[in-house]
Amino acid sequence: MLNESGLYERDRDRGNDWFGHPLKLDRSLRRALPHGERATDEVYDAGSIYKKNGIYLETTHAKERFLRGMLTGGTVLPLIGIDILVAYFLFSSISDLIADPNDLSLILLTIYTAILWGGVNLFALYSPLMYDWFNYRHAPIRFNRRTRQVHVFYTPRFGGPRSYDWDALTAQILETGRGKVTYYVLTMTAADPSGRYYYDRFEVGNQLLHREEGIRWWEYIRRFMEEGPDSVPDPDWTLSEHLSLRESFVRWFALHELRRERALGLNVRPAIARIILISPFLALFSIG
Numbered sequence: 194m195l196n197e198s199g200l201y202e203r204d205r206d207r208g209n210d211w212f213g214h215p216l217k218l219d220r221s222l223r224r225a226l227p228h229g230e231r232a233t234d235e236v237y238d239a240g241s242i243y244k245k246n247g248i249y250l251e252t253t254h255a256k257e258r259f260l261r262g263m264l265t266g267g268t269v270l271p272l273i274g275i276d277i278l279v280a281y282f283l284f285s286s287i288s289d290l291i292a293d294p295n296d297l298s299l300i301l302l303t304i305y306t307a308i309l310w311g312g313v314n315l316f317a318l319y320s321p322l323m324y325d326w327f328n329y330r331h332a333p334i335r336f337n338r339r340t341r342q343v344h345v346f347y348t349p350r351f352g353g354p355r356s357y358d359w360d361a362l363t364a365q366i367l368e369t370g371r372g373k374v375t376y377y378v379l380t381m382t383a384a385d386p387s388g389r390y391y392y393d394r395f396e397v398g399n400q401l402l403h404r405e406e407g408i409r410w411w412e413y414i415r416r417f418m419e420e421g422p423d424s425v426p427d428p429d430w431t432l433s434e435h436l437s438l439r440e441s442f443v444r445w446f447a448l449h450e451l452r453r454e455r456a457l458g459l460n461v462r463p464a465i466a467r468i469i470l471i472s473p474f475l476a477l478f479s480i481g
Contacts, residue, residue, distance in 0.1 A: 194332050194348060195261055195324045196254035196395070209352035215390035222384060226364040226411050229419065236416060237409035238428040239379075240449055241398035243333055245427060250336040250417045253432060254346075255378050255396035257332040262441060262478040265325045269477070272313065279310045331434045334397055338418050343381070345395050355393060357383045359418055366407035369400065376400035377407040379414075441479040446472075 207214045226232050241258050243251040286303040293299060335344040341359040367380045378400050383392040397414070401407050416424040430449065433440050443449060446468055451461050468475065 194254075194329050195256040196332050197348060197351060198256070198324050200351060204351060211352070211355060211392045215385050215392050218382075218384065218389060218391050222363045222365070222382065222388065224365060226366070226408070226415075228360060228415065232412050232415070233405075233408050235409050236413040236425050237406055238413055238426075239398040239401065239406070239410040240428075240430070241410075241432065242428045243331075243432050243434060245417070245422065245431075247422050248337060248339050250338075250414065250422075251333045252336070252398050252414075254332045254334060255398055255400050257330075258398065258432075258444075259376075259400040261325060261330075262445065262480070263325075265478070265480070272316070276310070276313050279306060279313055282306050283310050330436065334395065336414055336418055338421070341418065345393065357393070364411050364415075366404055366411070376402065377404045379407050379411050438479065442476075445475040445479045 203216070207216075239252075241252050241255075243253065245251075283303070283306040286299060286306055290296065290299045290303050329346075329348060331346075333344075333346050336359070337344065342356050343359055343362060344354050344356045346354050361383060363382045363384055365380050365382070366377050369376050369378055379397045380394060381397055382394045385391065398410055401410065413425050447464070451464060454464075455461050
């Protein structure tokens, strides 16, 4: 899964005993968002909720929400082109070899081309694309207000789901980025009582353009857990746990974000123009 793509280096030697093998904290937790008090007067659901009811709020992992389809959209077309080109050379060399089976150079060329063709296809199946293809799609983070626990989904390779006490989690809005664009992510850390080590760190919801959105998203979750489900509005729409091409198009064409910004009185015409210009790529990401 995409949310596990960076864990191999961090967790590969820990086994499944997360609490018995904590990691040394690599960042300060001083700017943590407080439990038990309101961080802002407004709330925001981040467009990242699977389900909300009287018992739990289930949301997605930020990387699963924000990046799914990007690997496919960015690499499939080049891979298909390379695969077709190499296949063409392979069958051409086989045809020439049938006509002249004693030509050593043709034999070596055919073998080399066959290895190259197989390598291209193996790369397509076992490269980072494996995080997009033939994998779990539903990566939930469940906030259970009845038990005051947070359950984070991981695949069996990393020991399966992990559970943490709500009051033991520390929340921060951290910056991340690609190129010149900066995003903000609600990041939760399960630290040990000493504050020097941590058991786990996970990114909740979505990558957001503004820090204030991250604070409002945290406030949505905090109120649900500490003040009850009636203290926050139901989301305008929820994510599907199943494959949904419609949901994927809504995600990549940012239709809900445009509607929300238009309701706030913001000028969305430049964004619409950009979406139209890059719509072929967004369509490919959506299919991915």
